[in-house]
Amino acid sequence: MTTQELLGEKVQPGSVAHAHGAGSEVPLQTRSERVRGTKVAEFAQISKREEQWKYTSSEQLAGLDVPGEDDVLSEFLGDIETKLPEQATTSWVGAHNAAFGAAGIPEDRVSAAAWEAAEQAYLITLAADQKLSCEAQVTLTSHDTTPSALHVIIDAKQGSEGTVILDHKGSAALAENVEIIVGDNAHLTVVSIQDWDSNQKHTSVHTSAQYAKLGRNATLKHVVVTLGGKLVRVTPNAVFSAPGSSVDLLGLYFADAGQQMEHRLFVDHAVPNCKSRVTYKGALQGKNAHTIWVGDVLIRAAAEGTDTYELNRNLLLTDNARADSVPNLEIETGQIEGAGHASASGRFDDDQLFYLQARGINENEARRLVVRGFLNEIIQQIGNDEVEARLNLAIENELVRSNS
Numbered sequence: 001m002t003t004q005e006l007l008g009e010k011v012q013p014g015s016v017a018h019a020h021g022a023g024s025e026v027p028l029q030t031r032s033e034r035v036r037g038t039k040v041a042e043f044a045q046i047s048k049r050e051e052q053w054k055y056t057s058s059e060q061l062a063g064l065d066v067p068g069e070d071d072v073l074s075e076f077l078g079d080i081e082t083k084l085p086e087q088a089t090t091s092w093v094g095a096h097n098a099a100f101g102a103a104g105i106p107e108d109r110v111s112a113a114a115w116e117a118a119e120q121a122y123l124i125t126l127a128a129d130q131k132l133s134c135e136a137q138v139t140l141t142s143h144d145t146t147p148s149a150l151h152v153i154i155d156a157k158q159g160s161e162g163t164v165i166l167d168h169k170g171s172a173a174l175a176e177n178v179e180i181i182v183g184d185n186a187h188l189t190v191v192s193i194q195d196w197d198s199n200q201k202h203t204s205v206h207t208s209a210q211y212a213k214l215g216r217n218a219t220l221k222h223v224v225v226t227l228g229g230k231l232v233r234v235t236p237n238a239v240f241s242a243p244g245s246s247v248d249l250l251g252l253y254f255a256d257a258g259q260q261m262e263h264r265l266f267v268d269h270a271v272p273n274c275k276s277r278v279t280y281k282g283a284l285q286g287k288n289a290h291t292i293w294v295g296d297v298l299i300r301a302a303a304e305g306t307d308t309y310e311l312n313r314n315l316l317l318t319d320n321a322r323a324d325s326v327p328n329l330e331i332e333t334g335q336i337e338g339a340g341h342a343s344a345s346g347r348f349d350d351d352q353l354f355y356l357q358a359r360g361i362n363e364n365e366a367r368r369l370v371v372r373g374f375l376n377e378i379i380q381q382i383g384n385d386e387v388e389a390r391l392n393l394a395i396e397n398e399l400v401r402s403n404s
Contacts (some may be wrong), residue, residue, distance in 0.1 A: 062078035073117035078142030102210025103179035114122035117149035132162025142172035196228035216242035257286025278310035314345035
């Protein structure tokens, strides 16, 4: 990240924030040194030699990385339906809008391809100094797996408060950029649901790069729920631009046979006296079910007083499922309140199962109760009864399949 960005200045689309070009052979020393830009040409072809593509190949991306000159992403081919309280508005905006690129710009080839393809962004604005009377719900529905791109911006103005839910449904091959701007003293919850049709889960490919920038004394609760899709890759990125802010990054995922779900997070503590908490939980079942969680936290030299912790837990319900979990913590100053991480992947807790079975609950039902309790910690953070009930039902259906 450049000094201009840390001071809150906007990086203009088309610029590169680092000197490392697409052909650079200098190994990256820190997470923050990645190439950043809005043009595909600024990024090398996808290769598993790059850490950020270690688990995902170009072939899996269904053309979202624009591998050939004649294979160009189209604008989003689906429908966008909104349910908004009166304190929120929506509009389509171009690169001239001040919010366009204000939260962050791409750090990988697929996101850059989507940035180029989506010339306009769908802007959701929360009015300054007002609290939303209900959640703002944005449902993105597609039934076309032609490679497409979408750019969404959520702009929570100074002093605003509310929840925005982005709900992805249907089937698609979608490369998405989501910018989240949290103004000074604003309090925002963003929920991103990837719930592609269960009968189409082995065709949908979805990448979503989500960039959040927090102002002074701002708070952000960011919840990711991933249930459907052949390949789903969500990469939340949160940066503090002024002191006194906090972010909670929460995630839930449930992978079936043949599905790959990848979540890569980056929290950039660039200024003093900010707090971050990361909690992601996942369940896996079936042959070749694969989840990847990578959590990067950077505490810069200027970020004295930082308080951070990240946690990832994975529950493997069957054999032949694989969970990769990689927490990373980089600290450039000793003047912090606290920093830590934890990661674990394993099978059912035998003590919990024994406790439930000893009270007359059969083994299958006991297993379902354990999984529901394990994942419900994340679901209950959404704060919308209708959405929570729907997700609980989806998880219950997954568990029924595991016992059939």
